[in-house]
Amino acid sequence: DATDVGNLTVARGALAGQSSDTHGYSAGGIDYPSGSPIIEYATVDKFSFTSDGNATSVGDLSGKRILLCGQWSASHGYTSGGIDDRNDKQTTIDKFSFASDGDATAVGDLTTAVSKMAGNSSPTHGYTSGGQTDSFRQWAQIEQFSFASDGDAAAVGELTLARLYLAGTSSATDAFVGGGFIDNYAPVADVYGVNTIDKFSFASGGKSVDSGDLVTASFMYSAAGQQS
Numbered sequence: 001d002a003t004d005v006g007n008l009t010v011a012r013g014a015l016a017g018q019s020s021d022t023h024g025y026s027a028g029g030i031d032y033p034s035g036s037p038i039i040e041y042a043t044v045d046k047f048s049f050t051s052d053g054n055a056t057s058v059g060d061l062s063g064k065r066i067l068l069c070g071q072w073s074a075s076h077g078y079t080s081g082g083i084d085d086r087n088d089k090q091t092t093i094d095k096f097s098f099a100s101d102g103d104a105t106a107v108g109d110l111t112t113a114v115s116k117m118a119g120n121s122s123p124t125h126g127y128t129s130g131g132q133t134d135s136f137r138q139w140a141q142i143e144q145f146s147f148a149s150d151g152d153a154a155a156v157g158e159l160t161l162a163r164l165y166l167a168g169t170s171s172a173t174d175a176f177v178g179g180g181f182i183d184n185y186a187p188v189a190d191v192y193g194v195n196t197i198d199k200f201s202f203a204s205g206g207k208s209v210d211s212g213d214l215v216t217a218s219f220m221y222s223a224a225g226q227q228s
Contacts, residue, residue, distance in 0.1 A: 005052035008045050015041075016070030016119065017224060018077035020098040022049055025077050027094075027104075030066040040064040040085045044077075044096060044104065058101035061094050069119030069168070071126030073147035075099065078126050080145075080153070081114045089113035089134040093126075093145055093153065107150035110143055118168030118225070120175035122202035124148065129177045129198070129208075130159050130166050138162040138182060142206040157206025159198045166194075169225035175200050179214055179223055 008026055015029030026045045032038055042064045045055035061079060068082025068090075079094045091113045096104035110128060117131025117139065124147055131139045140162035145153035159177060166180030178197040199211035 006047055006054040008047075008055045009043065009057045010041065012039075012041055012043075014066040016068045016079045016082075018070045018072040018079075020072070020077070021074075023047060023098070024049060025070075025072075025096075026055065027070060027077070027079050027096075028061055028065045028068050028082065040066055046101070059096055059103040061096075061104045062092060062106040063090075065090060065092075067115040069117050069128055071119045071121045071128075072098075073121070073126075074123070076147070077104075078145075078147075079104070080119065080126065080128050081110055081117060081131065083115045089115050089132075095150065108145055108152045110145075110153045111155055112139070112141070112143075114139055116164040116166075118166045118177045118180075120168040120170045120177070122170065122175070123172065125202065126153075127156075127168075127175055127206075128153070129168060129175070130163055130180060132164040138164055142200065142208065144206065157200060157208055159208050160210045161194060161196055161198075163194050165223065167223040167225040169227045171227065173202060175202065176211070176225075177208075178225070 012029030018025040042060040046058045047055035064085040065082035071078040091109040093108040094104040095107045114131040118129045120127040140158040142157040143153040144156045163180035195214040197212045200208040
């Protein structure tokens with residue numbers, strides 16, 4: 001089992017994660033304090049991999065956002081998409097440095113405003129997959145943006161199944177996108193979990209295949225993915 005090794009600077013959910021070689025990062029998110037208004041955050045927290053302990057706040061995103069996804073290169077963390085504090089879905093791609101603490105800057109846009117999607121990282125590019133568009137459409141699109149040069153993302157493929165609230169993990173050569181759920185915006189019976197694990201090669205430009213299944217079909221609200 002996991003052990004509790006520290007705390008974020010503030011309790012929140014629906015946030016994005018990034019990893020440098022030495023530290024983990026948590027960006028954005030939302031809290032529902034009892035008896036108080038909802039609070040959305042732009043905060044970027046940082047915690048050490050080498051020693052257990054609490055996170056520290058090292059900067060802010062370019063705006064408050066929730067239900068966004070995270071990517072990372074060897075030198076920078078990225079967040080993309082999400083919903084801002086006006087409840088509008090976003091296209092923004094933010095970037096912050098691992099080498100020096102500080103605020104993120106907006107460096108590009110996704111092709112479509114989307115939230116509740118998965119994030120993946122190759123050595124050279126960031127990816128977003130699936131999610132939900134501003135028209136509440138379930139999304140299968142896979143988008144790619146470069147780490148080497150700031151700029152907008154481009155559509156490079158599609159998942160085998162359009163869905164939202166899914167989790168992404170990455171190897172050195174492939175992206176994996178697992179779980180999520182489908183909501184047909186009809187009776188409750190039309191809302192169901194998905195156990196599919198999609199896989200697409202970074203070299204092939206985003207052609208996704210069904211590579212297996214999770215142990216159970218789960219709603220997996222804002223689930224997280226990790227990789228060694």
